[in-house]
Amino acid sequence: MFASFDFDVIRRSLGYLFLDGMAFTLTLTGLSALGGIIFGTLIALMRLSGYKLLGHIAGLYVDLMRSLPLVLVIFWFYFLMPYVGQWVTGASRPISVGAFTSALVTFIMFEAAYFSEIMRAGIQSISKGQPAAANALGLTYAQTMRYVVLPQAFRNMLPVLLTQTIVLFQDTSLVYVLSMPDFLGAASKVAQRDGRLVEMYLFAAIVYFVISCTASFGVRRLQARISIVR
Amino acid sequence: MIEISHVDKWYGPNFQALKDCTTSVAKGEVVVVCGPSGSGKSTLIKCVNALEPFQSGQIILDGIKVNDPKTDLPKLRARVGMVFQHFELFPHLKIIENLCLAQEKVLGRSHDEAMVKGTKLLDRVGLKEQARKYPAELSGGQQQRVAIARALAMDPIAMLFDEPTSALDPEMISEVLDVMVDLAREGMTMMVVTHEMGFASKVAHRVIFMDGGEIVEDALKSDFFGSPRSDRAQKFLSKILSH
Numbered sequence: 001m002f003a004s005f006d007f008d009v010i011r012r013s014l015g016y017l018f019l020d021g022m023a024f025t026l027t028l029t030g031l032s033a034l035g036g037i038i039f040g041t042l043i044a045l046m047r048l049s050g051y052k053l054l055g056h057i058a059g060l061y062v063d064l065m066r067s068l069p070l071v072l073v074i075f076w077f078y079f080l081m082p083y084v085g086q087w088v089t090g091a092s093r094p095i096s097v098g099a100f101t102s103a104l105v106t107f108i109m110f111e112a113a114y115f116s117e118i119m120r121a122g123i124q125s126i127s128k129g130q131p132a133a134a135n136a137l138g139l140t141y142a143q144t145m146r147y148v149v150l151p152q153a154f155r156n157m158l159p160v161l162l163t164q165t166i167v168l169f170q171d172t173s174l175v176y177v178l179s180m181p182d183f184l185g186a187a188s189k190v191a192q193r194d195g196r197l198v199e200m201y202l203f204a205a206i207v208y209f210v211i212s213c214t215a216s217f218g219v220r221r222l223q224a225r226i227s228i229v230r
Numbered sequence: 231m232i233e234i235s236h237v238d239k240w241y242g243p244n245f246q247a248l249k250d251c252t253t254s255v256a257k258g259e260v261v262v263v264c265g266p267s268g269s270g271k272s273t274l275i276k277c278v279n280a281l282e283p284f285q286s287g288q289i290i291l292d293g294i295k296v297n298d299p300k301t302d303l304p305k306l307r308a309r310v311g312m313v314f315q316h317f318e319l320f321p322h323l324k325i326i327e328n329l330c331l332a333q334e335k336v337l338g339r340s341h342d343e344a345m346v347k348g349t350k351l352l353d354r355v356g357l358k359e360q361a362r363k364y365p366a367e368l369s370g371g372q373q374q375r376v377a378i379a380r381a382l383a384m385d386p387i388a389m390l391f392d393e394p395t396s397a398l399d400p401e402m403i404s405e406v407l408d409v410m411v412d413l414a415r416e417g418m419t420m421m422v423v424t425h426e427m428g429f430a431s432k433v434a435h436r437v438i439f440m441d442g443g444e445i446v447e448d449a450l451k452s453d454f455f456g457s458p459r460s461d462r463a464q465k466f467l468s469k470i471l472s473h
Binding site for chain 1: 279281303304305307308309310311312314316318319320321322331332335336337380381384
């Protein structure tokens, strides 16, 4: 059955696939996760703050992001950002925003909605006595969050945050709609050039599967090890 | 030192947790607050350092009005130590780090200075050996002693205790009370919510009895244990002292 297939095309394109494609995918995943967690934590703090208006704005944002398909958000951002940039800076022509920047901002904004819900659960899992004790010692709200609540919330939620990052790793393949050279994009390019669609897409699937599965396994191991002592 | 006058507090429109509470704690005085559960004694003590807001009346702490919106609450709280029923040590920090955190971040002490102070206080509560452990590795009694040391590390002008022994196994209660008795004898100003009448009779100057959000009795220790004036206090005492 495999007689007519040429699996050597994979070997020949390994350098391009991994050094360019996978490096791009991992960079995008890492930066998006980092930005998403930071931005998501801010949104979670807004939602949990006593200020109703802030909470509503954050809630609306999360609902909006979670009700839109990611591909659509990627598209909209890519085409809208130049105009938003023009409007913000008051330039005479649309600002050119690189595809990478556009994709990165999109993923950060989109993932922040999901990360914020994770961080919110994490913050709510900390008993009220902890911030009370921190306040009683004279720590301000910001110090209480930074030194007492968030470190514990982050630790409690680390496995879930990592699992969401694995999902993000797979989602980054959607940047193909902007014709960007991520791992899947690279595989796709080679596939089209050499007419080896089956081989390349099969290989891409295996690579995503192996990486995601290994990472999930790692998260489970980690979870067993760090479950916090209290 | 602590002046509480006509404090009212409601939880929602229907439940009044504190009703016109007025009392005071002088410098160096040890005041024990007791009463049945739900009587508002924990709420009252939490109002003193503004962990609980209240709707009317006022509390003045060392000359500073607690319920003034202009009061710098973190700064004020840093000067009053508080010990909680459930210890509330920070589980992600080692014991010594629990003692250093607020010294460095709030008082601006250097790390070395904070370590010296922290180690000295751990030694005082007999737990110097545990400095590098995490809170979960200590027994309840040890954790509460650490919590007291953590509060003392801020050089407080007064200490508030909110049922410090209620969550402890019986055999650990005395090790915590011993530390508190020493503190009281050194002249620390203390407001203590507790059911430990042995502690009250040993070191308290005054005893406040609360019921239903009201201060029913506010008397010198000898008067309170000798002949409580109110029926409710008599009943309460007979219940907790009969065993």
